[in-house]
Each structure stands twice: as C-alpha cells, then as structure tokens.
Amino acid sequence: MALVTTEFWxxxxxxxxxxxMPDIPRVQLPHxxxxxxxxxxxxVAAHILPGILDSLNGKAAIDG
Amino acid sequence: xxxLSAVDEAAAVxxxxxxxCTDGLPVTVPTxxxxxxxxxAMGYDADLVLGTMGPNMGECTVEKLAVAAVMAGCAPDxxxxxxxxxxAVMDPRFDLTEMQATTHAIAPLIVxxxxxxxxxxxxxxxxxxxxxxxxxxxxxxxxxxxxxxxxGGRAGTSDMAxxxxxxxxxxxxAEDELNSPFEPMHTGRGFDPSQSTVTVIGVDSPQSVxxxxxADDPTSTDRLVQSLAAAFANVTTNNATxxxxxxxxxxxxxxxxxxxxxxxxxxxxxxxVVDAAVVDHDVLAASAGYLDRPPRPDNTYRCFDEPDDLLVxxxxxxxxxxxxxxxxxxxxxRNQAVxxxxxxxxxxxxxxxxxx
Numbered sequence: 001m002a003l004v005t006t007e008f009w010x011x012x013x014x015x016x017x018x019x020x021m022p023d024i025p026r027v028q029l030p031h032x033x034x035x036x037x038x039x040x041x042x043x044v045a046a047h048i049l050p051g052i053l054d055s056l057n058g059k060a061a062i063d064g
Numbered sequence: 065x066x067x068l069s070a071v072d073e074a075a076a077v078x079x080x081x082x083x084x085c086t087d088g089l090p091v092t093v094p095t096x097x098x099x100x101x102x103x104x105a106m107g108y109d110a111d112l113v114l115g116t117m118g119p120n121m122g123e124c125t126v127e128k129l130a131v132a133a134v135m136a137g138c139a140p141d142x143x144x145x146x147x148x149x150x151x152a153v154m155d156p157r158f159d160l161t162e163m164q165a166t167t168h169a170i171a172p173l174i175v176x177x178x179x180x181x182x183x184x185x186x187x188x189x190x191x192x193x194x195x196x197x198x199x200x201x202x203x204x205x206x207x208x209x210x211x212x213x214x215x216g217g218r219a220g221t222s223d224m225a226x227x228x229x230x231x232x233x234x235x236x237x238a239e240d241e242l243n244s245p246f247e248p249m250h251t252g253r254g255f256d257p258s259q260s261t262v263t264v265i266g267v268d269s270p271q272s273v274x275x276x277x278x279a280d281d282p283t284s285t286d287r288l289v290q291s292l293a294a295a296f297a298n299v300t301t302n303n304a305t306x307x308x309x310x311x312x313x314x315x316x317x318x319x320x321x322x323x324x325x326x327x328x329x330x331x332x333x334x335x336x337v338v339d340a341a342v343v344d345h346d347v348l349a350a351s352a353g354y355l356d357r358p359p360r361p362d363n364t365y366r367c368f369d370e371p372d373d374l375l376v377x378x379x380x381x382x383x384x385x386x387x388x389x390x391x392x393x394x395x396x397x398r399n400q401a402v403x404x405x406x407x408x409x410x411x412x413x414x415x416x417x418x419x420x
Contacts, residue, residue, distance in 0.1 A: 010221045011165065018216065019122045
C-alpha cells in the first residue's frame with residue numbers, strides 16, 4: 001500500500017510500471033500533506049482510511 | 065523505441081523534441097550510420113548490455129549509449145569516457161534510480177583523471193564547467209541523454225527535482241593534474257596515475273567559496289579550512305541537515321599550491337575540513353526544522369562521517385575562488401561517489417570517423 005499525493009501520482013504510475021507492479025495498491029492524498037498541520041492531517045487520514053481498508057481487503061486502489 | 069524516419073535532419077530533430085527524447089536543446093540526429101560508428105568507438109558489440117538505468121529500469125546497451133553520445137555531439141574519442149561514466153552511474157552504490165526520482169536538485173558530476181584528459185581534450189582549467197569546451201559539454205550531456213532516454217528521467221513525472229539546476233544538462237570536467245601540487249584524485253581511490261578514470265558523484269550546483277590567502281598571514285590556512293567547511297556546514301545544505309553522505313570540492317590551483325608550499329597534503333586538508341564541517345544543534349533547529357538524528361554530546365552535528373567522504377580535486381583557474389559541491393546525502397547508499405576505469409585500446413578503426 002502506497003500513499004501518494006496528487007503531485008506525485010504520475011511518478012507513482014511510472015515507477016509502478018517500471019518495476020513491473022502496475023496494479024500495486026495506491027491511495028491518493030491531497031498535496032501537500034507534509035507540514036500541513038495536525039488538524040489537516042487528521043482530516044486527511046479520516047478521509048482516506050476507508051479506502052485503505054478496502055484496498056487492503058482486496059478491493060481496487062482508490063483516488064482519495 | 066524502434067527506428068524513426070523523417071524527411072530531413074531538421075524534421076528529425078523536431079520529431080525527437082516532440083517525442084521527449086532531447087534535453088530541450090538541438091541534437092545531432094542519431095542516424096544508423098552515426099550510431100554504428102559511435103558504437104565502434106566504444107569498442108564493444110552493439111547489443112552488449114552494460115546494466116540497467118532507473119527509474120525506468122531500461123537496459124543500457126552499447127547501441128543505446130551510442131545513440132545518446134551521437135545526439136549529444138560527442139566525438140568518437142569521447143565514447144570510452146561516456147561508457148565509463150554510464151557504468152559508474154549504474155553501479156548500485158550510486159543509487160541512480162533514487163537520484164533521478166528525488167525532489168532534491170542533484171546531478172552527476174563527472175571528474176576525469178589520467179591520460180584520457182589529454183586525448184579527449186577534457187578541460188580542467190578556467191571555466192571548465194562553463195561553455196566552450198566540447199568534450200566537457202558533450203560527455204556530460206551524453207550521460208544526461210542516456211538518463212532521460214534509457215533511465216526514463218523526465219521532469220515532473222519521473223525526475224521529480226523541484227527546480228533542478230543547470231548542471232543537469234551537463235557537468236563534466238578534468239582534474240587539472242598538470243597544475244596540481246598534489247597526487248591526482250584517482251590515485252587515492254585505488255588507481256595508478258597511468259590509468260584513466262571517471263569519478264561520478266551526485267551533487268548540488270557549485271558554490272563559490274572566496275578565500276583571500278596571504279603569505280604574510282599565518283592564519284591563512286586556517287581561514288581556508290574554515291571557509292571550505294562553512295560551504296557544507298550551512299543550514300541550507302543536506303550535508304548539514306542530513307549528514308552522512310559524500311560531497312566534492314574543487315580546489316583552485318592557487319589555493320592548492322599555497323597549501324602544498326606550507327607542507328600540507330590532501331589527506332590533511334580533507335581531515336581538517338571534515339573536522340571543521342560541523343553545525344550547532346541550536347542553529348540547525350532554529351532554521352532547518354528537519355532533524356532526524358541525535359546531536360553529538362557537544363550538541364553539534366558532523367556533515368561528514370569520514371575524511372574520505374570529501375572528494376577533493378584541483379580544477380579551475382587560479383584566483384580567489386575554490387568551489388564546493390554540497391550533496392543530497394540520501395538514498396540507500398547515502399550519495400556515494402563511484403570511480404570506474406576508462407578502457408582504452410578497445411576502440412575499433414572507425415570508417416569515416418571525421419564525419420561522424
């Protein structure tokens with residue numbers, strides 16, 4: 001499971017293809033997350049948690 | 065990508081631009097004949113796989129590397145240097161995949177030692193990293209084009225450098241061994257002076273360090289050490305915030321001669337600069353805000369673990385300025401330099417080489 005912000009989503013696609021793992025589960029986060037403050041990061045975490053759980057349970061990767 | 069076709073040279077260059085195969089500057093069109101000749105100059109079979117280049121994990125064959133060398137404008141004499149540089153960045157210790165993908169502004173600096181400096185006419189004096197020197201410009205550019213077209217490093221999708229720096233076009237020079245009072249850099253890395261080598265290290269843009277030495281001033285050498293150390297131990301560098309990596313220092317011939325005249329060796333200089341490249345915890349905490357390692361008992365951080373982590377070579381014109389190359393200090397191997405021998409004597413006779 002990879003957490004990838006919007007700014008790095010295309011890079012994530014590129015790397016996933018180049019290492020032969022095009023379907024690796026990824027969850028998209030808004031950008032930036034780093035340095036955005038505890039309150040914002042808590043909100044982001046709450047928003048993406050269901051998607052992470054779905055993905056870990058074998059459902060498709062999500063764009064958060 | 066297979067063979068392409070175009071109605072003429074100009075159209076071919078435009079096609080290569082459109083396909084994202086260039087560095088943004090015009091290139092020499094890599095026609096089959098030109099690529100074959102450059103491959104002969106590399107001295108190995110065209111389909112020989114030299115390694116893989118990340119982040120695309122592309123197979124780097126002699127032929128693909130010859131394509132990059134032709135596009136960059138290399139002369140056949142430059143081919144073995146390009147080949148050695150490519151081998152160096154594909155060494156696992158170099159962490160090319162991570163280096164291409166990072167947000168940091170880092171690019172491979174190529175330093176050439178030994179006789180290849182002369183037969184390739186690689187410049188090590190005034191303006192060696194500036195325009196006007198074909199070998200310097202094209203060898204570094206060939207490596208970059210290989211990193212783009214074989215390694216897949218493209219801005220914003222796989223090369224995530226936030227801004228980059230002009231050294232990402234090309235950054236190659238020779239050590240000025242003739243004007244150096246010290247042993248050439250590659251002899252300290254396990255090679256004989258008669259061997260030719262490339263040493264490649266990922267670095268930031270060059271930082272001028274002004275030091276006005278005075279033969280009547282007994283503090284001159286100490287000032288030199290402190291100034292050079294300060295170029296790495298300022299809070300804007302990853303050497304200060306992260307530490308643990310390697311970095312490079314181009315000592316100008318005047319500074320080198322001054323040190324040698326006072327009995328200094330390169331080993332002493334490295335040791336003194338590395339010992340002085342220290343940043344105070346409180347200073348760093350008040351600015352960088354990125355501290356993921358504990359300070360030493362004296363509340364400081366070292367920029368380098370060992371004296372050998374600072375590569376020192378003599379280059380540039382004589383004068384006030386030596387040049388520091390801070391670095392990235394990340395990746396699995398923490399920004400290691402790699403030195404590879406330039407193989408001579410492999411080159412085949414090249415029909416029509418003058419028109420390559």
